[in-house]
Every structure is written in C-alpha cells, then in structure tokens.
Amino acid sequence: MIKHRPASSRDDSWRQRREDILAVAANLLAERGYHGATMHDVAAQAGCSVGYLYKHFPGKRDLAREIVDRELAQLERIESDVRARGLAPLATYRELLEESSRFLSQRWALVRIFAGNSVLRRLPTTSERYQRVRARDRELLARARACGDLPDIDIDLVSAALAGTIDGLMTHLTDGADATAVLRLPDLVFELVIDPLRARARANRTPEDGLHADPAENQA
Numbered sequence: 001m002i003k004h005r006p007a008s009s010r011d012d013s014w015r016q017r018r019e020d021i022l023a024v025a026a027n028l029l030a031e032r033g034y035h036g037a038t039m040h041d042v043a044a045q046a047g048c049s050v051g052y053l054y055k056h057f058p059g060k061r062d063l064a065r066e067i068v069d070r071e072l073a074q075l076e077r078i079e080s081d082v083r084a085r086g087l088a089p090l091a092t093y094r095e096l097l098e099e100s101s102r103f104l105s106q107r108w109a110l111v112r113i114f115a116g117n118s119v120l121r122r123l124p125t126t127s128e129r130y131q132r133v134r135a136r137d138r139e140l141l142a143r144a145r146a147c148g149d150l151p152d153i154d155i156d157l158v159s160a161a162l163a164g165t166i167d168g169l170m171t172h173l174t175d176g177a178d179a180t181a182v183l184r185l186p187d188l189v190f191e192l193v194i195d196p197l198r199a200r201a202r203a204n205r206t207p208e209d210g211l212h213a214d215p216a217e218n219q220a
Contacts, residue, residue, distance in 0.1 A: 021046045021053065028066050030109030034064065034117045047172070055154035061119065069113070069125050071107065076129075078103055079136070089144035090194065097186035115174045137162055151200040158197070165193055 024046040028037040039060055043050045057063040082095045104111050114120050138159045144150045150158070169188055173181040 018046075018056070020068055021048070021057075022063075022070065025063050026110060029064065029067065029113055033113055034060075034119060039063070055212055061123075064120060065123050066127065067110070068123055069112070072125055072129050075100060075103065088149070089140045089147070090149050090198070093140050093144075093194075094186055094190065097189060101182050101185045105179045105182050108174075108182075110181070112174045115170055119193055134159055134163060147203055150197050150207065153197065158193070162189065162193055165189060 021042065025037070025042045028041055029043065031037070032041070037060070039057075040050055042063065043053045046053070057066070078099045079096060082099055083092060085092070085095065087095060101218055120126065138155050141150060141155045141158050145152065145155065166185070166189060169185055170182070173185065
C-alpha cells in the first residue's frame with residue numbers, strides 16, 4: 001500500500017525546497033549578474049530539473065521578483081522596529097538610514113546588481129516600496145518642521161531632494177567592491193541635506209520658540 005505524506009509535511013518540504021532554490025538563485029545573481037545567471041544554472045545548482053523550476057517560477061524575472069520581495073520585506077520589518085522606538089522625527093529618519101545601510105552592507109553583491117539593473121528597479125514591489133518610502137519621508141519631515149527642527153520649507157521639495165541625493169549616493173557608493181561604503185550613507189545625507197536645514201531652523205528661532213521646543217529634539 002502506498003503511504004501518502006500528510007499535506008502539512010508536503011507543504012513544509014516545498015517551503016524548504018523553495019528557500020533552497022531562492023538561496024541558489026540569489027547567489028547566482030550576485031555572482032553573475034541578472035543577465036549572466038540563467039534558469040538552467042539555477043536548476044543545476046539547486047539539484048532540480050529545469051521543468052520543475054519553471055513549474056514554480058515561470059521565468060527568471062519571477063524568480064528575481066521573489067528574491068527582491070523577500071529582501072524588501074526585511075526592510076519593512078526594520079522600519080517597523082525603528083518606528084516603534086518612538087524617537088523624534090529626525091532621529092527616526094537617521095535610525096532608518098543607519099539600520100537600512102547595515103542591512104544592505106550584508107547583501108552587497110545583490111545591492112550592486114539591483115542598483116544597476118533596470119529590470120529589477122521596475123518590478124511592481126520595488127515601485128510600491130519607493131512610493132511608501134517617499135510618503136514616510138514626507139510625514140517625518142512634516143513632523144520635524146512642525147516641532148521646529150526644520151525651517152518653514154516645502155516638504156515635497158525636501159523629500160525630492162532627499163530621494164535624489166540618496167539615489168545618487170547609492171549609485172556612487174555601490175560602484176566598488178567595498179561593502180562598508182554604504183555605511184557612509186547616513187552621514188552623507190545629513191551632511192548634505194538635513195544638517196544645513198537644521199542650522200537654518202536654529203538660526204530662525206526666537207527665545208519664545210525655545211519654550212515650546214519638542215523635548216525629544218535633542219535625540220535628533
């Protein structure tokens with residue numbers, strides 16, 4: 001008599017198999033680049049047939065999307081943890097940059113591929129993540145302006161300046177083999193954009209403003 005494995009056992013087996021395939025694919029993407037890694041390569045290193053691979057992942061773009069989605073989910077969890085700390089707006093923004101930079105430095109090869117590959121940058125999850133980050137930044141900047149940490153300035157303009165600065169810096173910082181380069185991102189962003197604005201805010205304050213300053217300001 002043929003004994004069938006329970007559905008839960010089959011599910012656990014597939015989840016483990018899926019993780020193994022994604023790990024192999026991530027390593028190949030990091031090693032050979034998006035266009036250099038093939039589905040045949042993934043199947044060979046994962047120890048499965050190409051047909052089996054295509055059954056679960058219709059194409060390389062779908063496989064790459066799974067990997068990108070998983071990494072972005074990690075970044076979302078990092079953001080939730082940082083925001084739960086209840087820091088002042090600019091301190092929160094600084095922590096988000098620092099925690100994200102540390103995370104990205106541990107995935108350097110994949111970050112470099114992502115930074116230079118338009119296919120991965122146009123994935124729906126990537127676009128959605130970008131929009132969420134922009135909305136998050138505008139909210140933090142608006143709160144920082146409201147408590148006097150930033151001057152009375154157009155929040156959309158500052159948000160756009162931050163997005164452009166970070167994009168340019170990431171392109172520059174990932175143009176090399178040094179994974180620690182991305183750890184410079186928080187300092188550079190604050191030096192180039194945030195600190196000059198904070199200096200303007202301090203210069204514009206009156207003695208009366210100090211009486212109503214956000215008690216958490218010094219955390220920023």
